[in-house]
Amino acid sequence: MKFRDLLCELNVNPLSYKGFEDKTVRGIADNSNDVKDGYIFIAIKGHQADGHDYIQNAIRKGVSLIIGEKEIGDLPVPYIKTDNSRKALGVISKKYYQNPSKDKIMIGITGTNGKTTTSYVLKHIVEQCGKTCAIIGTIQNTINGKTLPSGNSTPSVLMINQLLSVSTDDVVIMEVSSHGLTQCRVEGVEFDIGIFTNLYHEHLDYHRTMDEYFQAKLLLYNHLKKNGVAIINRDNEWGEKLAAILIERKIPVFSIGEDQDNDVQLLDFLATTSTIKAKENDTAFEVACPIPGIHNMYNTMMAYLTARHINISRPLVQQAILSFTGVDGRFEQYKSDHMPTVIVDYAHTPDAIFHCIASAKTYGAKRIIHVFGFRGNRDKTKRPQMVSISAKYSDIYILTLDDLNGIPENEMVKTLEDLHHKFGNQKGVIIPDRTVAIQRAMEFANDGDWVIITGKGHESYKQNFSLHTHSDKETVELLLEPSKVQEITN
Incomplete structure (x- = not known):
């Protein structure tokens, strides 16, 4: 595909780039590390990084055209300023890949x-x-x-x-x-x-x-x-x-x-x-x-x-x-003889937590022990409601850590304590180590009880915990084999 084809999609007159418009586009990148000779690089300002800061890296890698939102002069390659780099990326990638959603x-x-x-x-x-x-x-x-x-x-x-x-x-x-x-x-x-x-x-x-x-x-x-x-x-x-x-x-x-x-x-x-x-x-x-x-x-x-x-x-x-067998980490059920039913679910909103607990009650849970936490640097406004729902509808709740996302652990634990005191009740406890929280929940539970672990589902842990497992699912599977737990904790 020629550069003229993509310039027209951006409402740019190819004649403004005479001698360049007939060159072949060899690829598109929105990460400067992916740029190769003959590529177009679209500089996008994200929440954590600004693509405009990596324009020189794209030039070193052989970029042929740069598109961005900022006023930038004196570049050795053509630069097109646009009002919205993200939209521009959509427009030219659709054209370059020949509108692949059209016929599916x-x-x-x-x-x-x-x-x-x-x-x-x-x-x-x-x-x-x-x-x-x-x-x-x-x-x-x-x-x-x-x-x-x-x-x-x-x-x-x-x-x-x-x-x-x-x-x-x-x-x-x-x-x-x-x-x-x-x-x-x-x-x-x-x-x-x-x-x-x-x-x-x-x-x-x-x-x-x-x-x-x-x-x-x-x-x-x-x-x-x-x-x-x-x-x-x-x-x-x-x-x-x-x-x-x-x-x-x-x-x-x-x-x-x-x-x-x-x-x-x-x-x-x-x-x-x-x-x-x-x-x-x-x-x-x-x-x-x-x-x-x-x-x-x-x-x-x-x-x-x-x-x-x-x-x-x-x-x-x-x-x-x-014949459908379920989804990884979505109301995933573990049940063994003479053991509580354990549920691992991705639920991380007030409504989703309510439905998990309500479903367990519908299916005849004698008692419900709920393990959950909150992600650092994420929506704080939903946290009080999540604690209130768990405190109201579960028999025991355990507040624990989720992904810290850059928040210091002691600060996140203090957040759990504040939420527990303001919106929880005497049925709740705080166990910061997520694997230990799950272990305690399973120890509290008897046959006929349900342990519901919400928040992460299929996702891997982003920090280390005492049992050295990598996900809620792996923790549960380990705890269902007591001999393995003893090996780790001894």
């Missing part, structure tokens, strides 16, 4: 909770029905059956286009975060279906208000293809608000919910048997939910309705769901 079935999922579970249930349905499916999301990226590490729920728009350009998959499912939407990480990406799961208190350190958070989620529907549709959970006040806005915009809306006006009406949740009774086109049917929890029943039905919308028959969807 693209499904974007946004919402506070349930994005990952919904995407994996849907991926399973699609694959069980004979189609290939890519996934770009929180746990990992899977393209053409190969697994790649995932840094963010929504990667940069450059990486998205790179992944899509090599994908031969029939369907692509992408988790689209509010950060990704406001930071133009899906600029130029086109979706056939935009799924909205729910909206709850989260990320208010970034968005400031719930309405601002909602407006960020709403941006997904600016990226629908001409015949794109929305699939919405309307059993959520923000889902109702979203549906009304999209209907006014003449965007087709399909929904699930308890009201009979929904495309799939949820008639009943039989939690003890994990069965969903529903009605579609006046036909009643049942779906066996593969994962415990009312919240996961909603996730399953969102996946169901999406699968139906891409023309997979009801019997095939129902059959596919039966």
Whole structure:
């Protein structure tokens, strides 16, 4: 591809760069370390680093063109100043990779909770029905059956286009975060279906208000293809608000919910048997939910309705769901004879914690022991509500450390103590070492009790703890083998 093609996309007259416009573009980079001869480097000001500070590094590596937002003169290579580097990256990467989202079935999922579970249930349905499916999301990226590490729920728009350009998959499912939407990480990406799961208190350190958070989620529907549709959970006040806005915009809306006006009406949740009774086109049917929890029943039905919308028959969807085995770190259950049930879940919002505890009660937990903490340098406004919910609905709660993210450990422990005294009760204790907290919880618990460990799910620890394990899952698995624990602690 020639530079003239990309300059036109940026509304830059190629004749302004006469003698340069016919050169071949050999690649695009938003990290100066990735630059090679003939590349374009887009300088982006991030939260931790500013790409403009690395322009000289890009020049040393042979960059041919630089795009940025700052006034910079006297460079040995052409420089284009733009109002928004992130948007510019989306525009030129879409052109360079020949708009790879155009000819695929693209499904974007946004919402506070349930994005990952919904995407994996849907991926399973699609694959069980004979189609290939890519996934770009929180746990990992899977393209053409190969697994790649995932840094963010929504990667940069450059990486998205790179992944899509090599994908031969029939369907692509992408988790689209509010950060990704406001930071133009899906600029130029086109979706056939935009799924909205729910909206709850989260990320208010970034968005400031719930309405601002909602407006960020709403941006997904600016990226629908001409015949794109929305699939919405309307059993959520923000889902109702979203549906009304999209209907006014003449965007087709399909929904699930308890009201009979929904495309799939949820008639009943039989939690003890994990069965969903529903009605579609006046036909009643049942779906066996593969994962415990009312919240996961909603996730399953969102996946169901999406699968139906891409023309997979009801019997095939129902059959596919039966064989789904769950999602790594999402209400993941450990149960041994004469031992408590242990749940590892990614829940890190007040609503998600409530649903975890409520689900355990529904499934007959005698007592609930809840282990959780808070990440340093993250939304502080949700913390009091999280402690209040755990104090109210669990029988014992243990406050512990999560990722410190640069906050000194003693400062984070003081935060736990303040939250415990202000919003907790006598049922709570503080055990800073996360592995010891989990160990104590499992020691407190008896057969019939449930230990619920929330906050990290599939993620690895970022600091060292006493048991030298690397994740909540690994800690639980170790503690279920007492002889191994004794070896470590002796």
